[in-house]
Amino acid sequence: xGNNGTENMAKGGALSIRNATKIYDPEGxxxxxxxxxxxxxxxxxxxxxxGPSGCGKTTLLNIMAGFDSLTKGExxxxxxxxxxxxxxxxxxxxxxxxxxxxxxxPWKTVLENVIYGPVIQNQMxxxxxxxxxxxxxSRIGLxxxxxxYPGQLSSGMQRRVEIVRALINNPLVLLLDEPFRGxxxxxxxxxxxxxxxxxxxxxxxxxxxxxxxxxxxxxSDTVAVMTTRPGRIRMTIKVDLPRPRDYRMLSxxxxxxxxxxxxxxxxxxxxxxFQRGExxxx
Amino acid sequence: MGKSDTIKxxxxxxxxxxxxxxxxxxxxxxxxxxxxxxxxxxxLGFFVLWHxxxxxxxxxxxxxxxPVTVSKTFFILVQKKLFWVSLWFSTKRVFYGFVAAQVLGxxxxxxxxxxxxxxxxxFPVFEVLRPIPPLAWVPVSILYWPTNELSIAFITFIGxxxxxxxxxxxxxxxxxxxxxxxALSLGAKPQHIFWKIILPSSIPSIxxxxxxxxxxxxxxxxxxEMIAGDKGIGRLTWEGYLAGDTxxxxxxxxxxxFAGWISSAAVxxxxxxxxxxxxxx
Numbered sequence: 001x002g003n004n005g006t007e008n009m010a011k012g013g014a015l016s017i018r019n020a021t022k023i024y025d026p027e028g029x030x031x032x033x034x035x036x037x038x039x040x041x042x043x044x045x046x047x048x049x050x051g052p053s054g055c056g057k058t059t060l061l062n063i064m065a066g067f068d069s070l071t072k073g074e075x076x077x078x079x080x081x082x083x084x085x086x087x088x089x090x091x092x093x094x095x096x097x098x099x100x101x102x103x104x105x106p107w108k109t110v111l112e113n114v115i116y117g118p119v120i121q122n123q124m125x126x127x128x129x130x131x132x133x134x135x136x137x138s139r140i141g142l143x144x145x146x147x148x149y150p151g152q153l154s155s156g157m158q159r160r161v162e163i164v165r166a167l168i169n170n171p172l173v174l175l176l177d178e179p180f181r182g183x184x185x186x187x188x189x190x191x192x193x194x195x196x197x198x199x200x201x202x203x204x205x206x207x208x209x210x211x212x213x214x215x216x217x218x219x220s221d222t223v224a225v226m227t228t229r230p231g232r233i234r235m236t237i238k239v240d241l242p243r244p245r246d247y248r249m250l251s252x253x254x255x256x257x258x259x260x261x262x263x264x265x266x267x268x269x270x271x272x273x274f275q276r277g278e279x280x281x282x
Numbered sequence: 283m284g285k286s287d288t289i290k291x292x293x294x295x296x297x298x299x300x301x302x303x304x305x306x307x308x309x310x311x312x313x314x315x316x317x318x319x320x321x322x323x324x325x326l327g328f329f330v331l332w333h334x335x336x337x338x339x340x341x342x343x344x345x346x347x348x349p350v351t352v353s354k355t356f357f358i359l360v361q362k363k364l365f366w367v368s369l370w371f372s373t374k375r376v377f378y379g380f381v382a383a384q385v386l387g388x389x390x391x392x393x394x395x396x397x398x399x400x401x402x403x404x405f406p407v408f409e410v411l412r413p414i415p416p417l418a419w420v421p422v423s424i425l426y427w428p429t430n431e432l433s434i435a436f437i438t439f440i441g442x443x444x445x446x447x448x449x450x451x452x453x454x455x456x457x458x459x460x461x462x463x464x465a466l467s468l469g470a471k472p473q474h475i476f477w478k479i480i481l482p483s484s485i486p487s488i489x490x491x492x493x494x495x496x497x498x499x500x501x502x503x504x505x506x507e508m509i510a511g512d513k514g515i516g517r518l519t520w521e522g523y524l525a526g527d528t529x530x531x532x533x534x535x536x537x538x539x540f541a542g543w544i545s546s547a548a549v550x551x552x553x554x555x556x557x558x559x560x561x562x563x
């Protein structure tokens with residue numbers, strides 16, 4: 001694996017989600033989490049998914065990651081069937097997940113965490129993996145902490161390490177489940193810069209779940225707004241802000257306009273979810 | 283240009299993490315901190331108070347010897363072979379029982395946590411046996427184990443066994459689901475999960491089980507020796523009682539206290555070694 005040349009362009013990673021439907025406990029409680037949800041994500045596209053809580057964003061992520069199955073519909077990855085009814089869910093390093101609360105292995109140092117994937121898959125020898133891991137960590141200014149355990153790091157650093165750990169597998173798709181939730185604004189914006197920098201280098205397809213509209217627009221090429229449960233895509237907003245991006249864009253007229261648009265759509269869905277929530281309680 | 287300079291500077295600050303102080307500094311902090319000074323004062327205070335209460339003939343303290351008498355007995359006892367033999371026997375019984383409990387209990391707890399089916403099959407029996415106090419096992423042990431040593435070691439084993447199994451089982455049950463998912467997502471196969479995720483994740487609960495277990499084994503061994511044993515510190519203490527020799531009883535008690543304390547410290551050292559990622563805080 002070259003350090004500069006080969007990794008720059010995305011090779012594959014196109015996702016096609018067609019009429020994805022997920023019903024939990026069809027014979028009992030019958031919760032429809034997703035219904036006829038369709039979305040096309042191009043190879044190397046950064047898609048941010050927003051929508052009210054419980055709208056099925058994470059369900060869709062779990063299905064794509066191979067942690068859960070589909071009730072109806074199908075999902076293709078580069079034309080190959082990834083998920084459909086009857087297809088056994090299979091997680092794998094071509095679709096690495098970064099979780100909301102982080103899932104670095106607490107008993108491994110940062111460096112050992114980063115090399116975990118390639119070593120366990122027998123993709124690289126330990127020493128090869130260590131060399132690449134060190135280079136990647138230093139690229140985002142984390143070289144100094146390679147021998148530290150995750151518990152000693154701030155949440156911002158933990159998440160950055162986790163993204164590096166995901167990228168070293170050279171995945172087709174990166175599935176990020178609200179990785180920056182609950183961070184203070186300073187840490188959050190530093191994490192944004194870091195993710196953008198890595199995206200500009202590796203250009204992987206990214207499915208990024210968030211509640212934060214500003215974050216969604218600032219990072220992504222497309223913002224997909226989901227409806228309240230049962231979740232489907234209500235609208236997609238193309239973000240044609242140039243890359244590389246920096247925080248000064250946050251106050252540009254174009255940015256604010258996009259934000260306004262997304263806000264209206266999300267607000268309406270949130271209101272529906274809220275009212276239904278009240279009915280369910282009554 | 284200005285922008286990238288700023289980012290570099292910020293990262294520099296952010297990466298400054300806590301470092302381990304040198305061994306000398308660590309040792310000094312450990313021995314000369316406020317907690318250990320307070321602890322020393324407390325122990326000295328305890329003996330002074332004890333002495334004063336006896337000398338002033340406080341109620342309930344009439345038949346209690348002073349710490350001075352006890353220390354005299356102690357110095358006589360430590361010169362006798364019997365004292366060291368007793369201590370050796372008790373330690374040996376604790377060690378065997380404790381080690382056997384870990385060797386059998388840790389795999390059993392892991393298996394119960396790992397396989398739902400195995401747990402469903404074994405847990406009911408386990409839950410019926412668990413509330414039986416270790417000392418209730420004394421009669422059967424004496425009847426069925428060929429030697430006295432084995433019966434006492436067995437009772438000690440019972441004391442630590444259920445605790446370790448339960449701790450490990452709870453440890454496995456509370457492993458974050460996302461750790462499994464993250465390992466699978468990074469390319470681990472189901473057969474890697476046990477060694478690479480379940481075992482390391484359970485180490486903190488194994489350590490807790492060991493810590494609680496070592497305390498129980500000392501409790502149990504002393505009681506078992508009083509009932510069933512020849513030799514052992516428990517027996518020594520009990521014979522002090524039979525002879526009406528109060529200083530010996532108290533020396534026995536204090537010896538048990540210290541032996542328990544030292545074993546706990548040893549277990550603590552082992553468990554810290556098992557989980558370096560926790561030790562660093």
